[in-house]
Amino acid sequence: MTLTELRYIVTLAQERHFGRAAERCHVSQPTLSVGVKKLEDELSVLIFERSKSAVRLTPVGEGIVAQAQKVLEQAQGVRELAQAGKNQLAAPLKVGAIYTIGPYLFPHLIPQLHRVAPQMPLYIEENFTHVLRDKLRNGELDAVIIALPFNEPDVLTKVLYDEPFQVLLPAGHPWTAQASIDASQLNDKSLLLLGEGHCFRDQVLEACPTLRKGGENHAKHTTVESSSLETIRHMVASGLGISILPLSAVNSHHYAPGIFEVRPLTAPAPFRSVAIAWRTSFPRPKAIELLADSIRLCSVLKPAVSA
Structure with a gap:
């Protein structure tokens, strides 16, 4: 029995x-007649009554033809699914991002991506790097946007842009008189940091080496640890302390002018490299490529040389 015979x-x-x-x-x-007869012989029933003047369905033939119609419709559905699969931009894409990237990237990325791939909506998750790593590995996410380093077997990464760090100061802070802040100055001032588990916290500590000289010294210079950059921004605005933010987060707020000030770190300024990661076996490389291009296009940051 073949689809052609049906x-x-x-x-x-x-x-x-x-x-x-x-x-x-x-x-x-003759070809059609042979095909119909072959099917009848295989099923051992007459599907049609034949005469010189008419061709009629037998009672059992009516049920067989009705079922054959359903099979042909289902086969067409399979073809349509396969055809849709050829268009790698015609299905949702599951994208994860770390907490310090997602809130500042997605509002710009989603409109850009919708313009170039309107049939590819995003399922979005924000989480810690280690959680995104696990979900990427087991297929719960198709791609993740993270800060390097990020090493995982059978996972590809592509650098998207380099993002410098900037210092966030309360309005009226003495350091606002400076054009830039040297990282060594942060050693003797209270620095508001993200809590454990955030890779950005580790990158900030890496940028300020003296903050990492033992637990007691670190505790002395960090009065508050927060779960989000936005909470840190609120505390800086209230005058509790100062902090370091990635450039994309600096101007993403609703505060009126004059609440806080931003200063760059003195050159060579520390930065993080933001990258996209995906499984080598992921069957939609065009979707990954378009996602990466859209991120670069909507980002106001300098593209990485290695991208």
């Missing part, structure tokens, strides 16, 4: 004429 009997049932049915199936009349 198509023959369905068309013949509709036309009630071998010649017209053969014409619709784009085969000769």
